[in-house]
Structure formats: structure tokens, C-alpha cells
């Protein structure tokens with residue numbers, strides 16, 4: 001007994017010493033801004049090997065499709081004033097046992113979703129899982145943890161409805177919301193499709209209230225859709241059960257003048273991130289739209305503010321190494337790669 005107590009008293013300060021520094025990261029440090037920092041070379045990265053991850057689709061599997069360089073795999077995001085905690089997939093699985101995680105958005109969301117699955121899978125490579133897929137839904141269920149991780153494809157979050165006149169993008173309608181209600185963690189995104197025109201635009205008209213138009217200011221349309229989404233969250237989400245994130249805007253790299261190269265340069269052939277913490281072209285105009293909408297919400301929603309750190313990664317896109325005919329993809333990201341950092345930030349916000 002005496003020994004036990006003595007041992008306890010002896011051991012406690014050591015336990016505290018060991019526990020405190022990790023616990024104070026990242027939120028206990030007032031100088032810590034996880035989204036401001038720089039990329040540093042780190043031999044211990046990447047966090048997984050795409051060859052052993054069953055979830056990477058070919059569009060993101062750059063090494064498999066012939067990308068000759070591999071330095072881009074070895075950069076770690078170094079925030080100013082603190083470190084990003086390393087992703088502990090086992091710890092995460094234990095905390096999120098019996099939970100449902102849902103990613104809603106376009107193929108940039110899919111990019112993050114597949115990265116997230118690979119990071120979990122790398123932590124528990126022998127855990128059994130079930131995989132199901134339909135047009136709009138992909139679900140992986142880790143049976144031993146009863147953890148479900150789902151991707152719901154939605155380009156605009158709001159609905160596209162077949163009306164008599166054609167396909168109408170309805171800015172104030174979000175019927176698919178009913179499929180998102182039972183998740184414990186929701187991560188939303190919309191951005192890239194708002195500027196899509198021509199043959200790949202999946203709608204013929206846009207509806208704003210009573211007005212149906214052939215087209216309208218796209219930034220304004222996106223902001224109206226985000227207000228519809230924000231109202232849905234405010235009305236339907238119970239913060240005691242569900243945590244909500246908005247995945248920040250993922251930048252593309254098609255115009256070299258945005259980062260101080262000639263306008264013809266793209267992500268193609270880039271092998272290193274930009275130095276430092278500043279992107280020459282500055283923030284995307286739509287970032288202000290997102291921040292504005294989020295600031296007017298009544299329910300807590302966290303912004304994964306990944307735009308700046310992603311803008312610095314001119315080297316992290318598949319370009320032509322994507323196994324498909326799309327000739328130069330400077331929108332999506334190789335896996336392993338940048339979306340792993342997005343998920344580390346998500347993890348840091350959750351622990």
C-alpha cells in the first residue's frame with residue numbers, strides 16, 4: 001500500500017510532464033494558427049503507400065501512372081508557433097467507434113475522402129471493412145469499429161431538378177439534406193463547379209426564388225447556395241450529436257502568373273512547393289463569400305481553411321500522371337499527398 005502510494009506520488013509528475021506538451025497542442029497555444037506556416041521537407045513522409053491502400057482511384061494514383069519524381073510526397077506542413085499533431089488512426093478509430101462520418105461535395109471532397117480512408121487503413125491494415133458504391137454514395141464500413149465513412153457526391157450542395165424546360169439548378173432547394181441527417185461528423189464542400197460552363201455544365205437554367213434564368217453571376221449564385229446550406233445546418237444539425245466542417249476552397253494551378261512564373265506555366269513539371277507563407281496572387285475571392293456565410297450561422301461550423309497551404313503546393317497535382325485522358329489535371333491532388341494534410345488538420349480540430 002505504502003509502496004503503491006509512494007510510487008503514485010513519484011510517478012505523477014513524470015506522467016504530467018509527458019502528457020502536458022502533447023495536450024497543449026494545438027489549441028492550448030495562443031500563438032498557434034494551424035493554417036499559417038510553411039512546407040518543410042520531412043523524410044518520414046508520406047503517411048501511407050498508395051500500393052497498399054485499396055481506396056485510391058487511378059485519377060489520384062500519380063506514382064502508378066508514371067510520375068517520375070517523388071519529392072512531393074515528403075513535405076510536411078509546419079504551422080507557425082506549433083506543430084500539427086501526427087495522425088493517429090488507431091486512436092481515432094477508438095474514439096469514433098460506432099459513428100458515421102460523411103463527406104459531401106465534389107471530386108475534391110472525394111480526394112480528401114480517399115486520403116482519409118487510406119490514413120485510417122494504414123493504421124489498422126488488418127481491420128475488416130465493407131465497401132459499397134452507387135452513383136452518389138460510396139461507403140466503407142470498418143466492421144471491427146462499427147465505423148462508417150461515406151462520400152456523398154454533390155457538386156453544388158443545392159439541387160439540380162429536371163423540370164419541363166430542362167435541368168434547373170435550384171439555389172434555394174437542398175432535398176438531399178435528408179440523407180445527411182444521421183451523421184456524427186459532416187464535412188461539406190462546394191466551389192469548383194460554380195465556374196463550369198459549356199458542355200460539362202450539368203444544368204440548363206438557374207432558379208433564384210421565383211426567378212428562372214439562363215445564367216447569373218456565379219459568385220453570387222454560389223453565395224446564395226451557401227446560404228441555403230447554412231440555413232439547413234442551422235435548422236437540422238444538433239451540435240451535441242453532430243460536428244460540422246466546411247472544407248475550405250481547394251485552389252487550381254493553371255496560370256503561372258499567379259505564383260510568379262510565366263502565364264503558360266501550370267502545375268505540370270513542378271517538383272517543389274513554393275517557399276514561405278505567402279501566395280503571390282493572394283486569396284481566392286470566394287473565400288470571403290464562404291467566411292461571410294459561416295460567420296452568420298447560429299450553429300458551430302469549423303472551417304478547414306486549407307486554401308493558402310494548398311496554393312503553395314504547385315507541385316502536388318497529378319498533371320498528366322492520372323491514368324485517364326484528362327491531359328493536365330492541376331485541380332485534383334496526388335495521393336498520398338496534400339489531402340493527407342487536410343485530414344491531419346481535421347484530426348487536429350477533433351482531438
Ligand SMILES: *[C@@H]1O[C@H](CO)[C@@H](O)[C@H](O)[C@H]1NC(C)=O
Nearest residue numbers: 127128129130131132141143
Ligand atoms: C461485410 O463483409 C463481410 C465479409 O468480410 C460479410 O460477411 C458481411 O456480410 C458484410 N456485411 C455487409 C453489411 O455487407
Ligand SMILES: *[C@@H]1O[C@H](CO)[C@@H](O)[C@H](O)[C@H]1NC(C)=O
Nearest residue numbers: 216217218219220221223285
Ligand atoms: C458577381 O458578384 C460578385 C459578388 O456579389 C461581385 O463582386 C462581382 O463583381 C460580380 N461579377 C460580375 C461580373 O458582375
